[in-house]
Amino acid sequence: MSKVSMTVNGRTMTxxxxxxxxxVHFLRDTLxxxxxxxxxxxxxxGACVVHVDGKAVKSCTMLAAQASGSSVTTIEGLAKGQELHPVQAAFKEHHGLQCGYCTPGMIMTAVDMIGRHGAxxxxxxxxxxxxxxICRCTGYHNIVAAILSAAKSSGSQAEQPIAAE
Incomplete structure (x- = not known):
């Protein structure tokens, strides 16, 4: 047995x-x-994609012990309260899901992709x-449209001035 400790969705978990x-099993079964x-x-x-230290990783190919000391973000960590992350909102708006099984991995991959390429x-x-x-339901058309929409929005949001408080 090994003790692991990592920051998951902003909280220290051991x-x-x-x-x-x-x-993937540590996240699902333990946490x-x-x-x-x-x-x-x-x-x-790709259904198991999470972010480890800001990069998309297939969590079925990484040992929990390898992630110890890292910052991990799962699909549950993207939204801010009741407000969906822009990529989650784009998937909803563009009907980028059907059964939903691949959706968390698709979204986590898309967030990483947009982070690297932007608008x-x-x-x-x-x-x-x-x-x-892999998505067995949608044929990818709506998924691609959702990702492109979120990418364009990320560019226009980045160009908007920050309001003074």
């Missing part, structure tokens, strides 16, 4: 885990954060970078 425990889904356990589907994100790049995320 737990004892077997050395072979995957990060009760079930928004991160287990799809294939082989890094093929310059184009359809070809989105489709290429979604390669490791």
């Amino acid at each position: 737990g004892d885990v077997e050395d072979r425990t995957l990060l 009760g954060l079930t928004g991160t889904h287990v799809g294939c356990d082989t890094s093929q589907c 310059s994100l184009d359809e070809e790049t989105v489709r290429e970078e979604l390669d490791g995320n």
Whole structure:
């Protein structure tokens, strides 16, 4: 057994885990954060994507012990209270989900993608970078539209002046 400690969605979390425990299982089974889904356990589907120290990671391929000391953000950590994260709102607005199983991983991948590319994100790049995320329902059209919409919004929001308090 190993003791792991990490910041998850802004809160310090600790737990004892077997050395072979995957990060996805630590999040779901130990911490009760079930928004991160287990799809294939082989890094093929992307349902388990979370952010570790700001980068998208498939949590089924990372040991919980490897994430110890890191900052982890799950789908539950994106929204601010009742206000959806802009990417979550774009998925809702553009109907970028059906059954919802792949949605958390798609959104976490999209947030990382937009963080790296910003408003310059184009359809070809989105489709290429979604390669490791599988959706069996939507055919990707609405997912791509949602990501492009959120990327454009991120650019226009970044250009707006900050209001003085």
